[in-house]
Amino acid sequence: MLLGEPSGDTVEVAVAFVKECGATLLEVSPRVFDIFRGILQEGDLEYTSKCLVESLVSINFENHKAIRPELDLLDEKVTHIISLFDEIDPETSLDVFKPDPEFHQNERKYEQLKRKILGEEEDHTETDLVSLRRKIYQTITSSLNYEDAGHKLLQLLRIKPGQEMELCVMILECCTEEITYRSFYGHLAHRFCLKSKAYIECFKNLFVQQYVTLHRLETNKLRIVAMFFAHVLAADALPWEVLGNIRLTEEDTTTFSRIFVKILFQELSEKLGVGLDEKLQDPAMEETFEPIFPKDHPKNMRFSMKFFTFIGLGGITGKLRQLLQALY
Template structure:
């Protein structure tokens, strides 16, 4: 027994096989404190491991693995892990909320303990003027409101508290709450939400906060006016529990609550076997099949063996489902980011499904996200502007995607072409995108179609908006650019000159054609006539024989 005590006191990692042999040699009984403490330490590690790896793609598997563990015994540690992880990774708040929603539907005390501790955490942080912890707590609670783990009365009480004596910090946190659960409140508590926005309007008109916070308030009003862009309260991938199965806890911000911190530590259980058997029965009801209640060292050993096998056999999953999941991750990452800088930081950390094409796949998805917006959003172009500056691989990726977009633009609808063209117009205007790639464009009737001409129209219109007509003309007249834009602005050939002049005049950029007009007027007469003859010959050859 001394050796077991030494293992417990040292708190060092012991391999599962060695620990199993040690238990057998020591002949430890289930009722002993040493046995229970060993299993408590293992339960903590398993819960912590599952929480650390959960994401949108594997959340269903993580839920099943967590239900295999004794969550009644480990509920305090589970809630502690969720709260710590959410503070460190607020972008995953929706995933953590979806996870607790599923667990709460079967074991309601888990959701109640989490809501209780979040309220207490907010109270303490608010009292100590801890902005970051207060904001993290409010964001987590707002997502729990969306998933109906927590009643919306808490969200409304938070809003009224934060706006009662407005400061930059409190109003910023209130706007974050509205951004996260404003849609839910507008559908379920519209009258109370109207009062909140009236208060925000008063704060705005009386100039009670800084300009930065006023912009956040205006953005909150804009989101409300747009019905939060028609987005669902819960994204489809994380909507795992039917409404009738959800358990909602009604707690008030000023209730007398206890955190039950003692649940985070080991407690000796006189009826250990009885309680383990009771959870085994509950597990069978939840999972619907027989599970090995021991889930002990032998399981952990097999997990280690599986890990070794995975390390030996590298599998590349390039199936359509893997690509779809990757695209969803990119989309959700961009949608959950506060600004373009945060989005770039997160995107660079994403694990690629094909390391050789990571940059190109990301750029392609960013352009697709931009294309799907109802109106062009500069947000995506700012993300692109940051990414293309990372290294040369990203520059090549942007060039390749531009070529693909221009070549295949005939496959897109008009609204998509508008956004895509505007995106690339911003990239060229920012000077982050090399103009050399424009050499692929040949602006002639034979080399273009209606879609590609529309694409170029929105590209140049965006260039003119970003730079101004005067600066755009200066840019296009620079010496180094000339060889790459000869396809767009030719300096010879009457037909090509006329077509380019007519095109840019038609899209409202006739000022860019002054040099071409001068060249056309000064062309030798025989060259102009040969150009006309070539044009007539081309038309005759294109027409069917009689």
């Protein structure tokens, strides 16, 4: 800006810029200040511009560090030097807006990273979460049907990005408070899964959380949780890959997890009929379902076969039986 004939505007912008990064310029290019001194000596500036330059020259930049100590958080620093004469890719494609299909997930990652670096407190305090859960509970329990509940939760509460998990947890908790399973909750979960991938991810995580903590549930609640996820899976609202978290062996299961798997698959069989076997025999999903139908050891293969035979679903282990027979 100062290489040509300096004007009042260019001097003002240049002074403002140098005030922000003068400490660094002193280290990498101290000649910049010679340019300002030369402009002063020529005396062709307006009075206002001359005062700006004089104030700049008088600043002791040693007391104006480029980076505040409390913000100097990087252990490794890399300096990128770009010449005005180098050919630079302008990346014009960035001028065109492109929607991010994983916007909400990336926003959450950014917020987590920001809190980690800057040490900010969580956006939602415990009080805020309690208030949100109360509103969700009241909205669900006061709704006429799942469509009414879904509309109110979406339009009135306006769940913010990052709060989806709270909604999913409350849907399941409300479901387990019932005496018996109500399809109302499965339909409600289905609706939110169709609404956004963020809810699908939340229910996938919730499935895993519930499965590893089944021992904490009463028998009736365990039954309701299994029926809830069977409903969502049968509707294809939740990817069947979540079943890959179930490893059906004697060592990897407990009384609680066996009851859960029993009810889950019996409900799936009732809802899908022969469609269940078709789903489980899909070659594209064979690797996903291998923990349920383990092939690593004959003992585990027999356990899986006996388990499904005991609960009346021995037919879905046909491929496993053939494989076991081929071993002998």
